Amino acid sequence: MVTKKFFLKAPIFSCLLLACSPPAASLPIAAVQSHIKVTELASGLAYPWGAAFLPDGGLLVTEREGRLRLIRDGQLVEAPINGVPAVLNHGQGGLFDIALHPDFATNALIYLSFAQGTKNANHTRVVRAKFDGQALTQVETVFDAVPERDTQAHFGGRLLFLPDKSLIVTLGDGYTYRHKAQDLSSDLGKIVRITDTGKAASGNPFLGQAGARPEIWSYGHRNVQGIARDPATGTLYANEHGPKGGDEVNVIQPGKNYGWPVITYGVDYSGAPISLENKKAGMEQPLVYWVPSIAPSSMVFYTGDLFKAWKGDLLVTALAGQHIRRIDLEAGTVMGQESLLTERQERYRDIIQAPDGSLIVLTDDPEGKVLRLTPK
Template sequence: MIRSLKTHGLKLMCAAVCAAAAATAQASTLQVQTLADGLEHPWSVAFLPDGRILVTERTGRLRVVQDGQLLAEPVAGLPEIFVSGQAGLFDVLPARDFEDSGVLYLSFAHGDKDANHTRIVRARLVDGALAEVTPVFTTHPAKSGDVHAGGRLLKLPDGTLLLGLGDGFFFREESQKLDSHMGTIVRIHTDGQVPADNPFVGRDGVLPEIYSYGHRHVQGLVHDPASGRIYAHEHGPRGGDELNLIEPGRNYGWPVITYGRDYSRALISPFTERDGMEQPLLQWTPSIAPGGLALYDGALFPEWRGDLLVAALAEKSLRRVSLAGGAPGPQEVLLQDLGERMRDVKIGPDGALYVLTDEPEGRLLRLVPGG
């Protein structure tokens, strides 16, 4: 069933990408409200039960939007963060029992340019500051440089956490190695322990946190409660960005198979498929540089229910990908008229779309149906 879904999705790939160009939405279809501006390269947005909104800035600050206003003072007590290039503070994820526990999970780059990791910490938000900051997971081995650290978090219904990671850019061969977290999606319990049903538990020489591998730079993760499927997207190089259906233990091919070329336009691999390696549901060439990923389940846009929304950096857009019938269909390109890099997209408790623009003076936008 799943393999036929992927094959069908791949067959639709060219038609969907071509249709996207003709389906660019007019600004009048959406009302765009600015909830906060002056954010320095915002990366992730999350919602608290009391109506507050949290925003991470890649430059190492956690901000709060309360009663429609961005609080001047960032949250205090964050751990030391390696901020350089693409590295910095990434995702923020409130615990399901946040109302009682005040617990948040944060992902960020830890270390320095010569040796750094992607780390998850658990902390409590108390009176505008983090308390009891405790590391729960740190990637291994260390890498050098300040790119392709991943950092996207997803809480699954069973209470476990997924973390999407990158290949470190200079270390792409690591994505095919099971003794390295680079180029993988990992799955852990919220205390950092390894779930007993992870696909590689008990195998010698394999890191047991690994859930899937062969990824280049995972930037979006979402779970579909209706089907139980997990979707992820990742950056290709020059083209070959991918939307994947994630299954435990599967190899997604990078850099052995790819639809992209290197930035020099050199051939990375002559192969776009190989036995034992998964095909993307959808690939984007030229690259759109996907940022955040959301699945629409709100009431304000009923015709979008079950569709994916992709924040795109290079394309400076928000893409809607129809999933009618369970396979990617036509795409709609939104917000290109704003001319801003889109980093994250989330569905708010009110059913509106919340989008972060990745700029030195970035914005938190709220999107509702136009008049």
């Protein structure tokens, strides 16, 4: 097993030479593979996107094409779960994340996020349903992002329950609607916080403000696809796709503006500037940004004991980067980074922590895999 001291010296030394300061841009990254054992739990899933553990040890996995699958006793159940609502499976749309209600053991409720509508009129939707072990019943909509868009990109879609049982939903800017990320009358480019029944949660920063959506928690985001929480401090972290460069990890605070598209460390895909500024008063700076992009797709705050050197760190899956990026945190400060599983050359879509401290990783592929990571 690799200790933190093994890979921290080079990044810190390079930072001193370059006189760099927070936020942490792309530092020299150590690539380590030898201390990770990879076990394939399932394969042949069509772009698996999100996963959640059941109390009995079963694992629910979404497929972007619109299916919900169950892995039980280390085996993929052949038949998909019945009762999943129809999704818009086009472009970046499809079935996204899954989360269990904090009281799942007594109420059997699960939550799904997905793209809903048509190619010309769509939005991100969240539903909840009863799960009896074989099918979903009593499916009801709890949240629809507004307004609808006519693009099939940048839906966001990650779900995270907080200790007060409110639900965080991450949303994208709709790509061609990026100006809406600064518009508080729109859910586009926002992180929202709702109750388990879909109402704006008490304590939200814009409750009662004229013209503002009451569910908004933070704004100025591009396409948030990773959300994680430090249970010891309550710190909420999110990552989002930049354009060409400028992927970010941010510390999320209620009511804060994270700048997109007014400030960015990236440029348009054509190479043209989106903004001439990467800092502006009243707009938050990222904890980490990446140039060039790694395309971060999910994130977990590791609290387990299997990978002792990783405890208290962020683990970020990367699509274009084809690795898992470990961000070493000490009291909220980035001390270094490490690239994991680079030798497999796979696009990684999701990462969650299992109850035993192992990690479950989904690969982004038409024949996607579900992998379990443990120390060698």
